[in-house]
Amino acid sequence: MSLKLAVVGGGSTYTPELVDGLARLRDTLPIAELVLIDPAVERLELIGALARRIFARQGHGAAVTTTLDLAAGVEGADAVLLQLRVGGQAARNEDETWPLECGCIGQETTGAGGLAKALRTVPVVLDIAEQVRRTSPDAWIVDFTNPVGIVTRALQSAGHRAVGLCNVAIGFQRKFAAHLGVAPELVRLDHVGLNHLTWERGVTLLDAPGAAGGREVLPELLDGFGPLIAEDLRLPLPLIRRLGVVPSYYLRYFYQHDAVVEELRTKGSRAAEVAEIERQLLALYADPTLDRKPDLLARRGGAFYSEAAVQLIGALLGTGSGTDVQVVNTRNDGVLPFLPDDAVIEVPAEVDARGVRPLPQRPVEPLYAGLIAAVTAYERLALEAALRGGRDRVFDALLAHPLVGQLDLADRLTDQLLAHNHAHLSWA
Template identity: 40%
Template sequence: MRLAVLGGGGFRVPLVYGALLRDRAKPRVQEVVLYDVSAQRLETIGHVLRQLAAGHDDPPVVRTTTDLDTALREADFVFSAIRVGGLAGRTADERVALELGLLGQETTGPGGIAYGLRTIPVALHVAERVAALAPRAWVINFTNPAGMITEAMRRVLGDRVIGICDSPIGLIRRAAAALGLDPARVSPDYVGLNHLGWLRGLVHQGRDVLPGLLADDAALVKVEEARIFGPEWVRTLGALPNEYLYYYYFTREAVAAISGPTRGESLLGQQDAFYAAVRARPDEALAEWLSARRQRDATYMAEARDATDAGERDAADLEAGGYEGIALALMAAIARGEPATMILNVRNGSAVPGLPEDAVVEIPCAVGGAGVRPFATRPLPGRFLGLLQQVKAVEQTAIEAALTGSSDLAVAAFALHPLVDSVTTARKLLDGYRARIPELATVFPS
């Protein structure tokens, strides 16, 4: 099989290639084509992948290209992890909001809207080229904001584009481990949107064990999300929230905690140093990447942990892996017809009552050779459903704004978001993002 990786010069591409190296079942990916707009970044990641492959029998062949059509032609699977505007754009996503006293975060709130507004036209172009050159390919989308981008790409690709995220499986893994259970032997009741969901139940041997976890202080403290939100609040909710809900439930604390460099600014410095180091010492590419990865993982969502004294991330949790394992499992289930249950970003239909049929939601799904089938979910209480409805309306407004180039709709997307407190501020957000992010100014010139 041939896998095209869009954003192939990105820092996390070695995680995907490492997962492919460990996969020995048939059929397997035998060729990986990395596409990126930067030949220099492709060269750097190429050094890392060659050193990762050393000592492996029959590793997937790696090719690189800066031509999108070349990458997509004859692909069986397309993994999309592009960042329109690069990390410089991300730093602007964060800083423009913070300067207005709002949350500055990559996918949540104003920053996520700005990211989506400039990414949607590019993602639609990718979808159109996939439809023309590899119409039978499955697209696995990890481009953020994943739910919004997946929903936009569905207009061209329909069910053949599937969004993934590692946050839900990480939450489920931690909850199961806190109870001493094998995560592979529990069934989660998880429902929401990308970066906005709740684990409402965890069934083991026919019994929901989540209430027992919520009532057990000693077990609950082992779950990072419970430490971040506090045991009293998760018990009040009756559910374990996705870690990104910290930005909704503790907005003031989240904004106050970002007192120094933002996450984007820190990553920009880390990654610039990594790429420069590999250019200077290509023989040490893998060692440089491993060092930079440890630093990156250790500081993930650091502002939430620092503000709540949640402590450092668990070493075993870091080693368990993330989105690369989900991408590989999804490809394996489809290509080999091996039934699996996964939490994915897919079309709602009637799975989540109260949300539009065409909305992309993040819920458990059955996956196999025929594709993906979402499971129906229990109705949500108003305290959860209302937030989902509001944020989904923002996402769908942002999609229409990006497709039409309407500045009025872009302002509406900002203004409708629960983390933006006035229409006047929404207008300032759009003006600020246009001034600092050329890719967004191209979509909304005036």
Template identity: 55%
Template sequence: MKITVVGGGSTYTPELVEGFARRADVLGLTELVLYDIDKERLDIVGGLAGRILARTGFTGKLLLTTDLDTAVTGAAAVLIQLRIGGQAARLTDETVPNKYGIIGQETTGPGGFAKALRTVPVVLGIAERIRELAGPDTWILDFTNPVGIVTRALQHAGHRAVGLCNVAIGFQRRLAKDFGVEPDRVRLGHAGLNHLSWIRSVLLDGEERLPSMLEGDSLVELATEVRMPATLLATTRSIPSYYLHYFYCTDEEFRNQQQSGGHRAEAVQAIESELLEMYRDPLLNEKPALLEQRGGAYYSEAAAALVTSLLTGDGAHHYVDVRNDGVIDGLPDDAVVEVPAFVDRDGVHPTEVPALPPEMLGLVQSVTAYEILAVEAAVTGDRKVAQRAMLAHPLVRQWEIAEPLLEELLTVNRRFLPAFFPLG
């Protein structure tokens, strides 16, 4: 059993390695491959990965490589976690929109669109090599943001792909801790799109607990966690994903970005530098606590558990990004939705999702339209399609902003966008 991580030099990787180490026997894992184009980072992160595996008694092989073909040949599953352009590109995603009075964010809005344009062609190129060298039945798990757009691109190109996000599992683990129970006893009615979802049901051993959570101190705590007014949660009778703060509290968020003078990219750059320095320590053989500040909590658990279900057929319950096919009424079948599902060797089997109320469905439909156009723009390099995508996004909309903002985003990302700037 060979599993490959594309983007193995990421600071997330040690957490992912721990997840696979815990499941090595169940999976029959004989080879774990970390691939990255940055050899220096790969060697640093791979060194810690090797020490983690040694500590856990892993008897298989760990391979570090900068050769994609070597990495994916014969793989049973490939996880993709990339950041094209690194944190420097993320900083432009977060800051350029602010110049036009728009929120800067790396996965949604125009910043997320810029990231999608950089990322989709690269991921599709990697997926083609996976298809050729590992076979069309190889599972591709995408943790590369914007997950919904990247997963849609993979599925439209005919790849066996499923997207993964840590938002739902993070809430599940947090609520299970509050209830004092094991996580598997908590099931969330989590539905929507990636980074645009709501929890409309919280079942503990089959008993609905959400109504009582949307009252008193519990409501205030939840509202604080997702950075939204308690009255909003009470009105929608839901726990919105914290990414909905950008949609529901847009002006407030823009003021915060203007006043803070800093963006998440700058903080992450500092954390990554410190993490890499820690990873160099030859005595370190477990993920450091600082990694929790990097984001992506429970990624290792979600990713390793999902791979295990796909390859062993254990039928476990997950929260994943999959093709809609009627799961959420009012969306095209080929939309990529984020919903609960049971997973086995045959793939992902979404559970039934109650119809979204109008205020949620309308927003989901609007962002779905944007995602459809975003994939087309990323693949074709068509400026007109890119302009339409910007117009479709609820956080942009206005033509007097969409046109110049798009041109600046394309210009600052020029070296990553050969489809828009062909040679010659």
């Protein structure tokens, strides 16, 4: 099988993580060609050269090509992975800064900053997807671009063969497996919610990879490793014990909003930190003797991204081990009955060459269902604003967001968002 994988945003400093996974897991996803697509030509050539060295070191025979031409890059692709950032780290820095001036979370995927990123990103991603449809109509589009839930909903609503991917679930799986001293393949999560708004309601220890049944071990994890889990999430241990579940660390922004705002005002933006890490990474990537991903890349974020992407794409293209269960972002279609069918949820799903089928979920507790429903309503309004523009639609989305929800605040945030994103919004 001769497979072609195209990566839009291939000049990202994330890309060597992906390349490392493709090299190590070539039995799962045996690609013959990797195409890196990016308008940043200097970064693209650095990353492309490093990718070739990583493949060569690990004996992988795939060709690595780089291009600025989207149409040429995606033509004939079996899968297209999206990992772009419209506006770069400069726009991210603004997303994480100006909301703080209004007393709100400054974060790139939720709240006002997350809305700004969605408004910049959705039109660009839909243009890319249309090009994929013209040249490679059977290709799967795998979205790793944040905010994943909104972007995936935009792609699916436009009829594209798309699924969203996040590394939060696989990160929990790997950490829980390490606590238990078992292989990650023996850990299955009862993971439910929306992208960056999820809870682990159960953790099953399987007798063998893919086996039915198994033993529930979440209480054991909380009893034995509660302090470590709480420290990792930066949430109070009494809260985690009270809930009896493991929330995503993004729930900090909801459960401790005001405290996090003060923290962010003091420490500065994550974007500034990432920009410095990227500067150092690019200097390392320029070394012609480097033929592996550097340790510094772990500080960039996206842990286990490559494993998640390879497993998902391999299952979709039928090169894996048959039907696999993976946590993905996909259409609800009644799985969570309190949400509309076209909402995009993040749950375990059966994945294989026939597509993605989210697994049935037991009823979601009101404490979580209420927040899920509220954020889903916001995401629908955010998508409307991204697709149709207009100040009123931006205001409506902000007013609906649980982290905003006040008239005067939504009004101020709307003005700030439009002022800081004027160059990226054709209608503003």
